[in-house]
Amino acid sequence: MKVLIANRGEIAVRIMRACRELGVATVAVHADCDRLAPHVRYADEAVGLGADEAVDSYLRIDKLIDAARRTGADAVHPGYGFLAENADFAQAAVDAGLCIVGPRPEVIALMGGKTAAREAAARAGVPIVPGSGGPLPAGASDDELRRTGEEIGYPLFVKAVAGGGGKGMRLVRPGADLVNAVRGAASEATAAFGDGAVYLERAIERGRHIEVQLLADAHGTVVPFVERECSIQRRHQKLIEETPSVAVDEATRRALAEAAAALAREVGYTNAGTIEFLLDRDGKFYFLEMNTRLQVEHPVTEMVTGLDLVRWQLRIARGEPLTMDPERALAPRGHAIECRVYAEDPDAGFLPSPGRLSAHRPPAGPGVRVDAGVESGFEVPVHYDSMVSKLVVWDEDRSAAIERMLRALGEYEVGGVPTTVPLFRWILRLDDFAAGRFDTTYLDRALAGRDGTPFVDLPADGEETAILAAAVHTALRGGSGGGPRREAARSWRRAARLEGLR
Amino acid sequence: MKVLIANRGEIAVRIMRACRELGVATVAVHADCDRLAPHVRYADEAVGLGADEAVDSYLRIDKLIDAARRTGADAVHPGYGFLAENADFAQAAVDAGLCIVGPRPEVIALMGGKTAAREAAARAGVPIVPGSGGPLPAGASDDELRRTGEEIGYPLFVKAVAGGGGKGMRLVRPGADLVNAVRGAASEATAAFGDGAVYLERAIERGRHIEVQLLADAHGTVVPFVERECSIQRRHQKLIEETPSVAVDEATRRALAEAAAALAREVGYTNAGTIEFLLDRDGKFYFLEMNTRLQVEHPVTEMVTGLDLVRWQLRIARGEPLTMDPERALAPRGHAIECRVYAEDPDAGFLPSPGRLSAHRPPAGPGVRVDAGVESGFEVPVHYDSMVSKLVVWDEDRSAAIERMLRALGEYEVGGVPTTVPLFRWILRLDDFAAGRFDTTYLDRALAGRDGTPFVDLPADGEETAILAAAVHTALRGGSGGGPRREAARSWRRAARLEGLR
Amino acid sequence: MRVEIAVGGRLHEVTVEREPAHPGRFRVTWDGATRLVDARIVERAGREALLSLVRLDGAAGSREVRCVETGAGGGLAVHDRGVVWRTVVNGRRAAGADGAAAGGDGEERVTAPMPGKVVRILVAPGDEVAARQPVVVVEAMKMENEMAAPRAGTVKEIPVEEGTSVDAGRVLAVIE
């Protein structure tokens, strides 16, 4: 077996590690700016795709299929992102006689459609967020609207069918006037999209993002895993994931697993996938969507179950049956947390920070796993997303795992570009985080409530060392520093303090 | 609690990681040449001991106690090596009012004496290697000698009481003449040591080195752990350790654990310790010695049990009781292997190779743990032992762990100094290793039987890349290489091939 | 040698004296206290230097720090164990803690803080803009970033077009 990994960065390296452990040959692909990236060096063979922009490289189906043909690869692993949920790519691979390490193209297409996925969930008996199910009749009377609203329950959203970006959307709290909201949303939607159709959907406020990893083989066996909690998000971007969730008890865990497995069976799912749910404050959960691929956050599941999800992906693709005890997938040992380290500057409004990593010294030691796609000296490209690595820890329980993560974050040295490491140090010390009191909107609210102090706790002797270093550096340089010139004013960083930190 | 770590390198960093996770402050000590070592940077405070040689720095009890006093440390962790099994140091620490993270000084002294330790084992009912128990009577007749020999059983060793270095020692196989051997050994011992006293001890041939980690708290609870197998040794230096052992079944595991716990109770042991056994081919085991400290190879035990031994050492030192379920310590999950990476050149007779690490890129990803005391740019000192890091892997079973170790070894990049990494690649691919067919003498025999080929499997395109690099490097340098001068002959490396590898 | 070092919002008058007998040894004095250190540059690459500091005065703090010269105004970022201290050596702080709110006269340039691609231009030359009003959107790492006017004024020039790839520091707009 020879697998072409149609991806880059940490996930390409992650997949190649699994390949190597199984004795499977690997082919890397790379855009021009990734020629010296770790994933290229790691592979047995590498094919240049030309260009830098993803649309001309990692997203070019023709080039990828051609690279597989030229290198004699017989399988393709898409990773996550890029073409991972692109049914056309999967179909092109199948048409080229390649085995795709993932579900069948039809299943990718089916679950990629919001309505079709929701209908499949309903058929499988998986709870979905209650709603009108389709557009409200254009001529509905006020009474009819109110009756529908009562049936769904408040609070609820009025949403434009053609909507997006919050336009044509209204939140209606209990006791508020639904009719006005429907008329207003329809009018706004007509203006914005030329289509005034709206529908109703229950609003799950302060819900938690809970997801169920599953594996399904070609022989009908589906194994759902203990849930992951991914509620710590900034503007819908996941930052911290963990397993198990503090909000899920054993009964809910079993119910989530059964729901996920039922949906997977309903659509004839194969390989690894994840079903995302919203968990409300009463412990009820609702289907959100299915990700028909490996997730960024799969390592936390691996750490508490001891099962290697990527190796299983490859085995399933080879037609092997799932032989593990399914109980093991549902019986987490200890607790695992992942922090996604992004090249973004939390002290400058999360400004993206591509550039050369003058140093990359990841933490190590007991219970620490770092999946990185970068190394010292690597130039983090401006063309792709900003994730540089995933820092994952395991420990006996959640509070120990938090301490271990803080220890690991303290060890992590990244030079040259600011990252979200200091942000994580702050989050992990929040009382609410320690208590598990959060939902998907928590972090945005917590960030909005900050007073602008930098994210890092400063070492006690740090300022002294900084002065010493600056003084001695100046003496060794033989210079007198920058002289009396006024520092260049940079609008985007006007407010950044001289005492600032990354 | 503030702990002074009276050690350096990877174990100092390992201990500080545990301290940090428990919120315990740390004090590093360092010789001059270690001023910029990772363990110094890791600590909350650091005290210079002056000098480079261990005897003037890490072995100076007075300086260490003084450093603890000056920094206000209230505990000392000795690590392994250096003063870790020095009862005088432990006593000096106790006298200075410091808590020692280890057993009481009397217990260190007791178990440090070979005869006393053996007697304690016998009292505890732990099997010891059968022997005459003391010197043979000087005037023993031939018949008396033969009777004693029969009682002990053959093969056996005649050993000089004052012996060492193989002098005054004879191996007597079944059917060979014991009397001649005794007379010969006595005569040789008289000549060599001025003392002709000899004793008899059963020779355990082709035995395996099996050891039992244990923890004991101050409240009388002793928890023995699943065994470690450390038979892969070169000249009695451990190279690879793993757990569980392929040679130990569940009944033997229980018996080993009971024996270890009985001995620990017999001597009133506290904190972490390890009891080493020799396991013969019939599955019988014999007490060898007790190490009254943390072992180098403790991480493999941590990886299969999920218990953090160093954190438990600190907790025990604080007086906390052992609260874990003792069954967990005896029920390994999966398999763990450790390779000790030494700065030694396996292709040059294991010549020590101190020097600057131009690169240190340890492997990472699922199931891999690297405990290192070095980093890129660090100068590995000539003054201490040659271990630079420990590479530990965990996987679901032994054969998967071997594949994962090979994957990790392949990722490990060390520049500047040769290491034993290529040696491990060779060992891990040996059929005997895969089958678990080895004893403590296996590796020396296997090394002696090698034909001198380098230790590395060469990458297929490696030579092409080397030529390309050499050619382009020469062009970029603008030079023409070394010119026609004859390469300086170095006697110690005469036989090293131009095509050689480290 | 006397050096003015600004860090943490405070200015320190620092005296640096070489020890003649020991190359690489310095006495560094500020706030009435003197520190004794051995210092050397371990490696240098462009504007970065890895500086080894060994305290000889009994204090903790022996380690390697990374010094990166930033900008032309004496800026020196000291990277110490994952924390960056932004110092200014013999420089002057930009007037006011927040220039954007301070208004003022003369031209102000809106520059790209990182490389990226101009995806939208929100104003045209001649437009009046308020302080902090977004003027250009630059995409980098799949994120859109609004670049705002530093102060109220009139757009004098937009020297980029939609689709232009820009390096860090490239002028995106000039406000007067």
Add this chain to the structure above:
Amino acid sequence: MRVEIAVGGRLHEVTVEREPAHPGRFRVTWDGATRLVDARIVERAGREALLSLVRLDGAAGSREVRCVETGAGGGLAVHDRGVVWRTVVNGRRAAGADGAAAGGDGEERVTAPMPGKVVRILVAPGDEVAARQPVVVVEAMKMENEMAAPRAGTVKEIPVEEGTSVDAGRVLAVIE
């Protein structure tokens, strides 16, 4: 430019041509085949250089390798993903695969292969020694290492004493 490169016991006649239009691009030919690469030195420190090689001819092998100049005879060690290829550029191989057995005339020096401390001297000036006979024991990293005579001869000089700390390359004995 023509270069002789010895590696793996074989000597290769290699032609290196720069591509005038592309700085850093080379055509490298040996054994009848031409490779096209972009090459640049990413960083250099003393005798070490990190060399980036990007294959433009469709072959695998784009990566960074570390080139370390060894000795004075054109030795160049190419570190590639954990493997070290010892090449000699425009050099001559030392005569014979094993000089120690080859005997010969003139002086031979026994040098320390690594830094360490002389812990025992096993011979004295004037002693006859056999090939491979240990003459000095050097301790490094807590290990004792016997340094042997490269060939049979007479000990001319032992320029170290027991207890002497030695650097790598220091002459420990001279055999004639």
